[in-house]
Structure formats: structure tokens, C-alpha cells
Amino acid sequence: MGIPEQKLSFHHLNFYDLRLLGLKFDEIICYEALEHVKQDLCVVQTFFDMLNPGGVLHLCCPNAEHPRWKAEELDLEEQGGHVRAGYTLDSYQALLEPVGFKITNVEGVGGPLLTRAELTLSKLRRRFGDLAALPLALPSFAAVWVDDYASNGCPFSIYVRAIKPAQ
Numbered sequence: 001m002g003i004p005e006q007k008l009s010f011h012h013l014n015f016y017d018l019r020l021l022g023l024k025f026d027e028i029i030c031y032e033a034l035e036h037v038k039q040d041l042c043v044v045q046t047f048f049d050m051l052n053p054g055g056v057l058h059l060c061c062p063n064a065e066h067p068r069w070k071a072e073e074l075d076l077e078e079q080g081g082h083v084r085a086g087y088t089l090d091s092y093q094a095l096l097e098p099v100g101f102k103i104t105n106v107e108g109v110g111g112p113l114l115t116r117a118e119l120t121l122s123k124l125r126r127r128f129g130d131l132a133a134l135p136l137a138l139p140s141f142a143a144v145w146v147d148d149y150a151s152n153g154c155p156f157s158i159y160v161r162a163i164k165p166a167q
Contacts, residue, residue, distance in 0.1 A: 015043045018050065025050055029058045032157065035082045036075075040095060048099045054166040057101060060109060060159040062086030068156070092160050101162035108155025 011021060015037050028047050034040050047057050062069040064086035075081025087095070089106055096103060124132055 015046075018043075018046050021050075023050065024052050025055060026052055027056045027058065031058075031060045032062070034059065035061045035084050035086050036078070036080065038078050038083050040084075041099070044095055044101075045099050048101060048164055051164040053164060055164045057096075057162045057164070058159070059092070059096075059162065060157050063108070063155050063158045064088050064091065066154050066156055087158060089158065089160075092158070096160070096162050100164065102165060103160050103162050105159075105161035107159045108157075109159050110156030 013020065015033070016039065028051060030043075030047070034043060037043055044057075051057065062082070062085065064070070064084070065088055066086070069082070069085040072082055072085055074085070075083055092106075093103060
């Protein structure tokens with residue numbers, strides 16, 4: 001992407017420890033992760049505080065209305081599984097807007113092909129572990145670009161683009 005290496009850094013942290021970075025960002029990408037933490041409001045507030053004015057949060061999580069996620073057994077102990085089925089536009093608004101974010105874009109992501117791929121991957125992971133599912137996982141992500149949820153009217157996930165207003 002043309003970004004000089006010296007400007008890139010990667011950190012492995014728990015969501016609840018993000019403030020330890022002491023950094024500000026122009027954009028934050030949170031992809032299929034927020035549904036795994038109980039204190040989503042705390043995490044979203046941290047994102048808001050870490051963004052520069054005019055900064056953008058890209059947030060994508062499972063669609064709580066999708067049958068796959070409605071049937072999901074929740075991980076109430078926060079051990080790595082979903083602690084909630086996902087989000088809807090209404091629940092994104094209820095979470096993001098009181099913190100100060102302004103949602104500027106909303107898009108549905110994935111349809112039946114992605115749903116089938118995810119179910120297959122989940123079964124493989126449970127039976128054989130994460131490494132066994134990896135060869136199928138990588139090509140499955142391509143399904144997002146060709147899979148159209150319009151055929152069943154219910155996207156697999158919902159992406160929102162939210163702005164921290166310039167001050």
C-alpha cells in the first residue's frame with residue numbers, strides 16, 4: 001500500500017488494554033471482534049478516545065438477525081466465543097451514537113455462500129482444530145466479494161463506517 005515500514009507497528013493486546021498504547025489514530029478497523037467482548041461500550045468509548053477528530057471507525061460484526069447467529073450458543077464467560085449474536089443497525093446506533101460517533105455508511109456483507117462456508121469452517125475447527133480449517137478459511141474470505149445476500153434478504157454481517165466529528 002506504499003506505507004513506509006517505519007510507520008507500521010503491530011501490537012497484540014486485549015481490547016480492554018488498548019488505552020495502554022497511548023496512541024491516536026486516523027482510522028481504526030474492528031472486524032468481526034466486538035461481539036466477543038461483554039463490555040462493548042467500554043471498547044467503543046476507547047476507540048472514540050483513540051481517534052483523532054475526524055477519524056473513522058470501520059466496524060463489522062455478525063448480523064444479529066441472521067439465522068446462523070440467532071442459533072449460536074453464546075459464550076457468557078467471555079472465553080473467545082460470541083457473547084452476543086451480533087448487532088443490527090439499531091443496536092449499532094444505540095452503541096455508537098451516545099459515545100459521539102456519527103454513522104455515515106451501513107452495508108450488509110455476505111449471503112448464503114458465506115453462511116455455508118462459515119458453518120463448514122466451524123465444524124472443522126471444532127473437530128480438528130484451527131490449523132486444519134486454515135486451508136479452507138483463506139479462500140472462503142473471497143466469498144464475501146461474490147456472495148450476494150439479496151437472494152435471502154439477510155446479510156451475514158453488518159459493516160458500519162462511523163466518524164468522530166471534527167472539533
